[in-house]
Amino acid sequence: MPTLSADLLWMFVSFILTLMVFSYLFGDNALFRFVPALFIGATTGYMFVIVVFQVVLPRLVAPILNGSVITLIPIILSGLLLMKVSPKLSKFGNISMAYLVGTGAAVAIGGAILGTLFGQIKGTLTAFDSLQHATGTTPLFLILEGTFMLVGTIATLVYFNFGAKNTAQKTAKRGWLSSAFAWIGQFFIAITLGAVFAGVLTTAITALVERSDFILQSINTLLR
Amino acid sequence: MKSPLSMLVAVLSGLLVLAGYFFPFPALIAIRTPMLDWAVTLAGIAGLVAIINLMVGVHLKRLREPGSKRFFSIVVIISFLMVAVFGFYLGPADQKFQRVVTAIQTPIETSLMALLAITLTYSSLKMLQRQRNWMGFVFFLSVILFLVINSGILAFSAEIPVLQDLLSGFHQIPAAGARGILLGIALGSLAAGVRILIGSDKPYSG
Numbered sequence: 001m002p003t004l005s006a007d008l009l010w011m012f013v014s015f016i017l018t019l020m021v022f023s024y025l026f027g028d029n030a031l032f033r034f035v036p037a038l039f040i041g042a043t044t045g046y047m048f049v050i051v052v053f054q055v056v057l058p059r060l061v062a063p064i065l066n067g068s069v070i071t072l073i074p075i076i077l078s079g080l081l082l083m084k085v086s087p088k089l090s091k092f093g094n095i096s097m098a099y100l101v102g103t104g105a106a107v108a109i110g111g112a113i114l115g116t117l118f119g120q121i122k123g124t125l126t127a128f129d130s131l132q133h134a135t136g137t138t139p140l141f142l143i144l145e146g147t148f149m150l151v152g153t154i155a156t157l158v159y160f161n162f163g164a165k166n167t168a169q170k171t172a173k174r175g176w177l178s179s180a181f182a183w184i185g186q187f188f189i190a191i192t193l194g195a196v197f198a199g200v201l202t203t204a205i206t207a208l209v210e211r212s213d214f215i216l217q218s219i220n221t222l223l224r
Numbered sequence: 225m226k227s228p229l230s231m232l233v234a235v236l237s238g239l240l241v242l243a244g245y246f247f248p249f250p251a252l253i254a255i256r257t258p259m260l261d262w263a264v265t266l267a268g269i270a271g272l273v274a275i276i277n278l279m280v281g282v283h284l285k286r287l288r289e290p291g292s293k294r295f296f297s298i299v300v301i302i303s304f305l306m307v308a309v310f311g312f313y314l315g316p317a318d319q320k321f322q323r324v325v326t327a328i329q330t331p332i333e334t335s336l337m338a339l340l341a342i343t344l345t346y347s348s349l350k351m352l353q354r355q356r357n358w359m360g361f362v363f364f365l366s367v368i369l370f371l372v373i374n375s376g377i378l379a380f381s382a383e384i385p386v387l388q389d390l391l392s393g394f395h396q397i398p399a400a401g402a403r404g405i406l407l408g409i410a411l412g413s414l415a416a417g418v419r420i421l422i423g424s425d426k427p428y429s430g
Contacts, residue, residue, distance in 0.1 A: 010323070014331035021335035025342065030292075037296040039332045041303025044275050046325050048304070049311030051275075055268030059261070074262040078269040085276050093273075094230045096266055097428035101420060102234035103263040106241035109417035114245065116410035120403050149400045156404020157411075185404065190359050192401025194366025197348070201367070202374040204341035211338040214331075 008221070015218040018211055124153050152188045159185030227429045234428060238421045279304060303328075369394065 017035060024032040060078060063071040077096045084093035128146045158181035174182065237259060244256030283297040307325060314321045352364050372378065373391065381387040419425040 010327040013327055017328070017331045018335045021332060021339060024339055033296055034299060035332055035335075037299040038303050038328065040278075041300040042307045042325060042328045044278060044300075045304040045307025045311065046316075046329075047271060048275050048308050049316050051268045051271050052312075053316045055265055056272075059265045059268075070258070074265045077262065077266055081266060081269050081273060084273050085280070091227075094227055094428055095233055096269075098227075098230035098234035098426075099237050100263060100266045100270065101428045102236070102238035103241050103259060105234075105417035105420040106238040106245070107260070107263075108413045109242055109421070110245035112410040112413040112417070116406055117414075120407050120410070124403060145396065148396060149403070152397065152400025153404045153407065156401050157407055159404075160408045186359060187362060188397060188401035188404065190362040191366040192398040192405065194363045195370045195398035196402075197344075197363075198367045198370035198374060201341065201344050201348075201371065204337050204344060207334050207337035208341040211331075211335055 011218055011221065015215065015222070018215060022211075120153075124149055151184065155181045155185035156188045156192075157185070158182050159189060227426070230428055231423050231426060234426070235421055235423055238417075242421070366398075370398075 017038075020031045020035045023029055060071060060075055064075060077099060081093050081096035081100075083089040084097070125146070128143070158178055161178065161182075240252070241256050241259055244252040279301060283300050286293055286297040287301075310324065311321055316322075348364070348367065352360060373394070378387070378391065381391055416425070420427070
C-alpha cells in the first residue's frame with residue numbers, strides 16, 4: 001500500500017517537526033533552531049519556484065517570445081534590478097527601485113484616500129446616517145452609538161498627534177483639549193490592543209489544541 | 225542632487241499612476257494598467273533578488289565562518305536547493321510537490337503558532353507585573369473580556385437582550401480604536417507617499 005506508507009511517512013515527519021518546535025519549552029536548543037532553518041530554506045525554495053513560474057516565465061519570457069516589443073521595458077528594468085545582487089553594480093538597480101517605489105507610493109496614496117480615509121470616515125458617520133432609516137432602535141441610542149464611535153475615533157487619532165507648543169519653560173506641552181482627547185484615546189487604544197491580543201491568543205490556543213491532538217493521534221497511530 | 229534620473233523616474237511613474245486613480249480618462253487608464261503590471265513583475269524580481277541575497281550573501285558566506293551557525297546555514301541551503309530542484313522538475317502545481325512543501329510548512333507554522341500561546345501568556349503576565357499603571361490594567365481587563373467573548377461561553381446572551389446590547393457595546397470600543405488607528409496609518413501612508421512623489425524622500429537611492 002504505497003499511499004498508506006507515504007501518509008505514514010509524512011505524518012511521522014510532521015510529528016518529529018512538531019516535537020522539535022515544542023522542545024523550545026525547555027529552552028533554546030539546537031533541535032529548535034534546526035526547524036526555522038529548514039522552514040526558511042523550504043519556503044524560500046518554494047517562493048523561488050513560484051516567482052519563476054508565475055512572474056518570470058508568463059510576464060517576461062512568454063510575451064517577448066510572442067514578439068511583444070513593449071515587454072522590453074520590464075525586461076530592462078528587471079535586469080537592472082537584478083544588479084542589486086552585486087555590491088559593485090548595485091547603483092544601476094536604483095532606477096528600477098525608483099520605479100517600484102514611485103508606483104508603490106501612488107498605489108499607497110490612492111489606497112489610503114479612496115480605500116481607508118473615505119471608507120473609515122463614511123463608516124464612522126454611518127450611525128448618524130441610519131437615523132433616517134431607523135427601525136426598531138430608538139434614535140437616542142443611535143445618536144449615542146454614533147457619538148461614541150466618533151469620539152473614540154477622533155480621540156485615538158489625537159493621541160498619535162505629537163505636535164505641541166513650546167512653553168515658557170522650553171518644554172513642549174499639548175493644549176488642554178488635545179491632552180483631554182489624548183487621554184481618552186489612550187483608553188480606546190488600550191482596549192483595542194487588548195482585543196487584538198485576545199484574538200491572537202485565541203488563534204494560538206486553537207493551534208495549541210490542534211497540535212496536542214495531532215501528537216496524541218500520531219502516537220496512537222505509530223504504536224498500532 | 226543625488227541620482228536625478230532615479231528621482232525623475234520615481235516622480236513621473238508615481239504621478240502617472242496616481243493620475244489614473246483620480247481622473248479615469250481612457251488614455252490615463254491605458255498607461256496606468258501596463259505600468260502597474262510592470263510594477264508587479266518588478267516586485268516579483270525584487271523577491272528573487274532578496275532570495276539570491278539571502279542564499280549567496282548571507283548563508284553561503286557563513287559557510288566560510290567557523291561556529292555552530294554554519295550547520296544551520298547548510299540546512300537552509302540544502303532545503304532550499306531540494307525544494308527548488310523538485311519544484312523546477314515537477315512544476316509548482318504538481319500535487320507531490322505541494323504535498324512535500326505543505327508537509328514541512330504546515331506542522332512548523334502551526335507548532336510555532338501553538339508555542340506562541342505559551343510565550344504570549346507568559347509575557348502578558350510578566351507585563352502586568354512590570355506595568356503597574358492604569359493603561360496596563362485596562363489592557364489586561366480588555367484581554368480577559370475578549371478572551372471570554374471569543375471563547376463562546378457567552379453564546380447564551382442571544383436570548384437575553386440586555387446582555388446582548390452590553391456585549392455589542394463592548395465590541396464598539398475596539399471598533400472605534402481600530403478605526404482611529406487605521407485612519408492614522410492612512411494619513412501616515414499619505415504623507416510618506418507624497419514625500420516620495422515630491423522628491424523629499426528618496427528611499428531608492430541606496
